[in-house]
Amino acid sequence: MSLFKRLFTALKSGSVTSDEWEQIRSNLISSDLGVKLVDQLIDQAKSIKPDDAKEAITRQVSSWLSQKNRNLIMAPDRVTTILVVGVNGTGKTTSVAKLANKLKGEGNSVLLAAADTFRAAATEQLQTWAERIGIKVVIGAVNSDPASVAFSAISNAKQDKFNYLIIDTAGRLHTKQDLMDELGKVIRVIEKHSPVDEILLVVDATTGQNGITQARTFIAAVAVTGFIVTKLDGSAKGGVALAIEKESGLPIKFVGSGEAIGDLAPFEPGSYIESLFN
Amino acid sequence: MFEALGQRFTSIFSGLRGKVSESDLTNFTAQIKTALLESDVALEVAEQFSKQVFDKAREVSDEINRSTNPAQKIFEIVNAELTQVLGGSARRLRFAKSAPTVILLAGLQGAGKTSLAGKLANYLKAQGNTPLLVAADLQRPNAVTQLQVVGDSIKIPVFAPQPGNGVGDPVVVAANGVKFAKDKLHNFVIIDTAGRLGVDKELMQEITDVRDAIKPDEIFFVVDAMIGQDAVKTAQAFADGVGFDAVILTKLDGDARGGAALSIVSMTGKPIIFAATGEKVSDFDLFYPDRMASRILGMGDVASLAEQAKLAMPQETSKKLEDKFVRGEDFTFDDFLSQLEAMKNMGSMSKLMGLLPGASGMKKQLENFDESELIRTRAIIESMTPQERNNPKVLNGSRRSRIARGSGRAISEINSLVERFSQAQKMMKQMRNGGMPAGMGAIPGMGALPKPQQSNQSSKKKSRSGNPAKRAIEEGM
Numbered sequence: 160m161s162l163f164k165r166l167f168t169a170l171k172s173g174s175v176t177s178d179e180w181e182q183i184r185s186n187l188i189s190s191d192l193g194v195k196l197v198d199q200l201i202d203q204a205k206s207i208k209p210d211d212a213k214e215a216i217t218r219q220v221s222s223w224l225s226q227k228n229r230n231l232i233m234a235p236d237r238v239t240t241i242l243v244v245g246v247n248g249t250g251k252t253t254s255v256a257k258l259a260n261k262l263k264g265e266g267n268s269v270l271l272a273a274a275d276t277f278r279a280a281a282t283e284q285l286q287t288w289a290e291r292i293g294i295k296v297v298i299g300a301v302n303s304d305p306a307s308v309a310f311s312a313i314s315n316a317k318q319d320k321f322n323y324l325i326i327d328t329a330g331r332l333h334t335k336q337d338l339m340d341e342l343g344k345v346i347r348v349i350e351k352h353s354p355v356d357e358i359l360l361v362v363d364a365t366t367g368q369n370g371i372t373q374a375r376t377f378i379a380a381v382a383v384t385g386f387i388v389t390k391l392d393g394s395a396k397g398g399v400a401l402a403i404e405k406e407s408g409l410p411i412k413f414v415g416s417g418e419a420i421g422d423l424a425p426f427e428p429g430s431y432i433e434s435l436f437n
Numbered sequence: 438m439f440e441a442l443g444q445r446f447t448s449i450f451s452g453l454r455g456k457v458s459e460s461d462l463t464n465f466t467a468q469i470k471t472a473l474l475e476s477d478v479a480l481e482v483a484e485q486f487s488k489q490v491f492d493k494a495r496e497v498s499d500e501i502n503r504s505t506n507p508a509q510k511i512f513e514i515v516n517a518e519l520t521q522v523l524g525g526s527a528r529r530l531r532f533a534k535s536a537p538t539v540i541l542l543a544g545l546q547g548a549g550k551t552s553l554a555g556k557l558a559n560y561l562k563a564q565g566n567t568p569l570l571v572a573a574d575l576q577r578p579n580a581v582t583q584l585q586v587v588g589d590s591i592k593i594p595v596f597a598p599q600p601g602n603g604v605g606d607p608v609v610v611a612a613n614g615v616k617f618a619k620d621k622l623h624n625f626v627i628i629d630t631a632g633r634l635g636v637d638k639e640l641m642q643e644i645t646d647v648r649d650a651i652k653p654d655e656i657f658f659v660v661d662a663m664i665g666q667d668a669v670k671t672a673q674a675f676a677d678g679v680g681f682d683a684v685i686l687t688k689l690d691g692d693a694r695g696g697a698a699l700s701i702v703s704m705t706g707k708p709i710i711f712a713a714t715g716e717k718v719s720d721f722d723l724f725y726p727d728r729m730a731s732r733i734l735g736m737g738d739v740a741s742l743a744e745q746a747k748l749a750m751p752q753e754t755s756k757k758l759e760d761k762f763v764r765g766e767d768f769t770f771d772d773f774l775s776q777l778e779a780m781k782n783m784g785s786m787s788k789l790m791g792l793l794p795g796a797s798g799m800k801k802q803l804e805n806f807d808e809s810e811l812i813r814t815r816a817i818i819e820s821m822t823p824q825e826r827n828n829p830k831v832l833n834g835s836r837r838s839r840i841a842r843g844s845g846r847a848i849s850e851i852n853s854l855v856e857r858f859s860q861a862q863k864m865m866k867q868m869r870n871g872g873m874p875a876g877m878g879a880i881p882g883m884g885a886l887p888k889p890q891q892s893n894q895s896s897k898k899k900s901r902s903g904n905p906a907k908r909a910i911e912e913g914m
């Protein structure tokens with residue numbers, strides 16, 4: 160029986176032993192929800208009337224989720240620019256490819272920009288994806304300024320009237336101030352020519368509580384508009400995503416769940432909450 | 438990495454004073470558990486560890502209460518337990534009886550295996566070995582190219598017969614790679630593999646097949662230090678699947694609390710062997726459990742700092758400085774500059790400062806430390822004449838204004854550098870006379886740093902700190 164069901168059954172019977180509460184608490188902590196959030200949830204659950212426990216708890220968790228629109232923004236009469244950022248190894252390049260494939264499948268013209276000029280062969284990795292999808296990618300020289308790649312990409316996208324421009328950036332640890340500043344420069348350069356509509360932060364579902372710090376720092380540095388949570392197909396529950404949504408008020412827009420190009424789906428709050436308790 | 442945890446511990450310890458009652462002990466262990474959980478230590482491990490500390494502390498409760506400083510006593514228990522859980526003694530690389538020593542890397546997607554392969558190869562090469570890299574990640578687009586680029590940059594050959602991107606059989610590539618290494622007399626082979634999830638049975642079988650084909654001497658599980666509660670499940674899946682001999686932690690330069698290290702070690706019983714920290718290929722070192730325990734407890738990784746300093750400072754320079762020091766000669770601007778350069782060599786200032794005791798509290802400022810400050814300081818010193826560098830007393834107003842013009846800095850900056858320099862000079866004299874420099878601000882070249890903790894360390898003459906973490910530093914140094 161799932162923990163969620165167990166919790167409700169226990170609540171309904173009106174007698175939850177302290178051992179059972181401890182068990183529930185342990186399970187939630189193992190989902191990377193974070194001790195503080197778990198204790199908050201348990202405290203509230205304890206005071207809930209047994210009859211409407213399920214609804215009340217779901218409502219509680221849902222109220223922590225962002226109320227903002229989870230759809231991707233689309234600019235009506237100009238190119239929509241999406242910047243994808245995150246720490247190293249979260250799956251930015253793969254997510255960029257998946258997103259491009261999805262948008263192309265919906266009938267849009269999509270241009271990619273390989274602004275990760277730092278990691279060895281990151282450009283080639285994106286090029287390979289672009290070939291598979293059948294779209295163009297703007298590239299720069301190794302170790303060149305990512306802002307210059309972004310500049311030629313936006314010029315290209317405007318000139319050829321692309322619907323979407325998706326820019327892949329180098330992984331950067333949020334603790335490296337100079338790299339965070341570099342991101343600001345990329346954005347400034349683009350915005351001289353066209354607005355940046357979405358800045359998506361890629362969060363690895365296997366990340367622990369450090370994910371909160373990551374999100375906090377990226378949001379402070381650039382105007383993040385939403386998240387992509389990756390690697391949800393593993394054994395990690397990605398509970399930190401709930402903590403991030405609660406703190407930032409920004410929405411998870413997509414979840415990645417595999418290595419195939421089609422493994423990207425819109426975020427479904429209902430099934431996510433269910434999985435946290437499983 | 439564990440700084441945040443260190444801060445927690447520091448605050449817990451500062452709450453412990455006087456005699457320790459049973460309820461104090463219970464409260465204390467509960468706090469340790471919460472601190473560990475917030476640091477992503479797996480639940481079971483956090484429970485086990487805090488219970489261990491509780492039991493040990495109770496066992497010797499008489500001794501604790503008889504001692505003049507009970508908190509210090511408990512602190513020692515925590516330190517010992519932590520060191521033990523983290524691996525007791527550091528594990529070293531095993532060499533095969535007959536070359537080559539074959540190393541297989543395994544881990545989740547994005548853990549940093551390919552970068553790590555390069556770092557490990559570079560580390561081995563620096564020790565006089567002749568490693569060969571084998572590109573057996575044929576899954577992720579252009580992982581093969583990435584390894585080739587990395588190999589080229591460090592001048593280490595890469596065996597890459599298959600283009601990857603889904604083409605080729607990793608088992609065949611790995612086996613041929615080992616064969617190739619034997620033929621060409623490489624004494625190490627490092628095999629990079631595709632990232633895979635613990636739950637992916639098919640891919641776990643694939644890497645098991647690779648293992649069976651090449652019979653590696655070492656299998657390393659590569660894991661991101663930022664990983665959360667899933668660390669245990671994933672590590673267990675890899676241990677049960679392909680199996681591994683030791684763990685390599687990556688991305689330790691972030692601010693992840695790295696509780697996963699504790700979890701994996703205690704759940705799988707496998708030691709951590711290496712730790713990777715940064716973007717550069719040289720950002721790689723052995724893992725030291727005892728040092729890490731000190732870091733967790735906020736005592737700072739002094740041993741690592743000393744080692745890095747030794748490596749960074751060219752031998753002659755440090756010899757020269759040492760001689761001057763012994764002979765009692767004056768510390769000059771030239772010495773000041775060579776120290777600055779040594780610091781630059783030591784890598785990013787923020788990383789370096791993180792190793793210092795008591796520095797965990799100023800982490801934020803450290804991360805934002807402006808390294809261009811070093812460049813400016815250098816410009817100023819290089820605008821001085823040899824006479825001025827050797828005898829700063831001659832620096833009058835007109836000389837200072839000339840230096841300001843020469844270096845393109847404001848006169849006020851020249852003044853503050855001279856001020857900082859004289860402090861450093863004073864400190865050197867003090868040290869020669871057997872005293873300890875007071876606080877961080879006295880370290881040459883770092884005068885511009887914030888000094889929030891200075892008072893803690895310089896107050897030692899009046900009284901011993903009630904905080905065992907600080908006391909240990911005072912007494913240990």
